[in-house]
Amino acid sequence: MPTLRRTRARRRAGAVALGTLAGALTLSLAACGSQLDPNQVVGAGGTAAGVQGGAVAGGEVPGAGTGGDLGAGGDLGTSSGTGGSTGGTTGGTGATGSGGTSAGGGGDAPQPGGENAADGGTKAGSCDGFKDQVGVTSKTITIGNASDISGPVPGIFESSQDAVKAYVAYFNASTDICGRKLSLKTYDSRTDAAADQQAYADGCENVFAMIGSMSAFDSGGAAAAEGCGLPDIRSAMVTGDRASCGTCFGAQSTVANQFQNAVPDYVKKNFPDAAGKAAMLYINAGAAAENGKLQAAAMTKRGMKFSMVQAIDIAEFNYAPYVQQMKDKGVKYVQMIAQPPQFVRLADAMQQQGFKPDVFMIDPSAYSLEYIESGGSAVDGTTVFTNFVPFAEASSNKEMQTYVSWLNQVRPGAEPTFFGVFSWSAARLFVERAVALGGKLSRESLVADLGKVSDWTANGMHSPQYPGPRRTGDCWRFLKLDGTSWVPTGGNKYTCAGLTTA
Structure with missing residues (x-):
């Protein structure tokens, strides 16, 4: 039976340090409906306000690679598939800087078909009337991910960003949405509400939707997201402000009480x-x-x-x-x-x-x-x-196999995680609904469509979740x-x- 991969030393050190950070201490409890009150966190030693200067690192990751062909898959992968080379080299301006990387193709990662295909086997909507808009050009749809990468606990939710990178690479290796590939712009929310707000303010202007984000202080960007109508499909929502955001949804749906x-x-x-x-x-x-x-x-x-x-x-x-x-x-x-x-x-x-x-x-x-x-x-x-x-039962679920294998394409040796599972799920949810909308895709139409999504399992990868109804999943x-x-x-x-x- 496959075993969990060894965590990189930096990520393990972050997990240990988590015990001393009151603000991030209980984030994993989102699974059972946790909320993190920013005021409580500030009192316990967090930082919910006031960053000086630019604090959010931005970068664009078309295809989510770092250049060239992606490497071989991990131990939990299925048999090899064929992937083409997609993406290219682009540059983009983040909240405080610019960055650009090139992307490779699918390498040795599996390319399953049917419902596990990158587009979910979803019946594609007509592409008639597809318009360029914020984050959308004739060639790309730019999505964003704002997760806690730096801060008091380095790498705390890096696995969420890695999962979305993995899905983007998987998608771009085999398909498109009305001729458009995905480009991922990454942000570091730094375990800080102000940094999260900066990321979402930038996202309002530069990306079509935010996908798979995970932050200890996710209240920061809630008002910005709703204010500009930015769709935000998160790994999970952990504060009351985020849960109240009308354009925000959790692939892992939770209600605090x-x-x-x-x-x-x-x-x-x-x-x-x-x-x-x-x-x-x-x-x-x-x-x-x-x-x-x-x-x-x-x-x-x-x-x-x-x-x-x-x-x-x-x-x-x-x-x-x-x-x-x-x-x-x-x-x-x-x-x-x-x-x-x-x-x-x-x-x-x-x-x-x-x-x-x-x-x-x-x-x-x-x-x-x-x-x-x-x-x-x-x-x-x-x-x-x-x-x-x-993860030890990945062979029983093709979606889990695909996540683990593609994760190791973009981050060789990375350990799959609880939050990574739901960030991958968020990326799949976005893709399937965008494909179905086709030429009708817009921020407004996507938000309306997500409001109808219930009983979401990402092809059996996790138990039923209720992003639209916003009800805690009861299957464990x-x-x-x-x-x-x-x-x-x-x-x-x-x-x-x-x-x-x-």
Whole structure:
């Protein structure tokens, strides 16, 4: 069975540093409906306002390559396909500078047909009446991606930008939209609301749509996007301001106060005794502080009983007292809302005190090599809930194979990630709807069309999402860490059990 690729040292260092950044601490919780209040984040050490000078790096990436032919695919790829050389050399002005790269063709990456084709096998709309407009010329459609690349946690969401680069390369190697190839303009939102706003202000003037973006402080560009009618199909939305943006959509759809019933139902079915003796621990910063209480309340409504709902300060390093409290209360189910460094810290404390709950449940951010390697034997037995095809099961889903293979075309050795999955999904969603609109494609028509998209799975790559209706997806499955491998637990299919609002 294929295994996760090793993360580059820089990205792993960023993941570890994440534990010290309150603002970015709980972003991975977007999967279960998190929101990050910029005011809360500022108070916890973030920077939600005031950058001096230009802070957003811009560049254009036609075909998303760096020149020449793209390299060979990764371990999870399917058999080789044939790709042509597309793109060219262009220059573009970013928010603070200019950049241009040339793009190569498809290399050895797969070129599946049908619904997994780059255009999704979508019935193309008539090209009659296709007009040049912002970001659209007779030869190209320019899209943008603004993700946190630099800042306090370098590379935190670089995987989202890489995923969109990969999709653009995949698309340009085999097809077009009414004779137009895709060109990608990249922005660095720098883990900063002001930088996100700068990126979207530039995007309003220079790109047709923003695709697959992911930012800790995504409130910054929300007003700009809606103000100019800029379509924004994100990996996920994490602030209330972004969720309120009428032209913004999440490939992973979330609503802050909705929690999936699949998690408490899994516990009640498989660990009935533990369901009545539960503890919820959460970092007392940003979205975690809100979600810890909301999720415990939602799971209580669903029939679980929590004897401990406990906040932990971001600066707290001694978790022993919390473990002792759980031992004293007879806790058998432990859930934590934090990031891998805090998960590991709690697991270490539990191991040191000989406390082994029936279930240690955390969110998909722990589904990584960094968690396994840093946690060692202490994290063995961890359970995660997830809403996408596990990377170790990529052979079961052609879309996941295609993502992983093309990711390694544009970034050899890169590890596929939770957020990368949904950024790739966002790029596919954009392409399929643009192809269907054909000559009717405009910012306004795309936004209207996206409002109708429901039950979106990116060809089974992830569980059903509801970008148009803006409802949290309720289908989840579970993985358990067995030594150094994540294995299915509770079955290998999604449990779709509805939502509880807290």
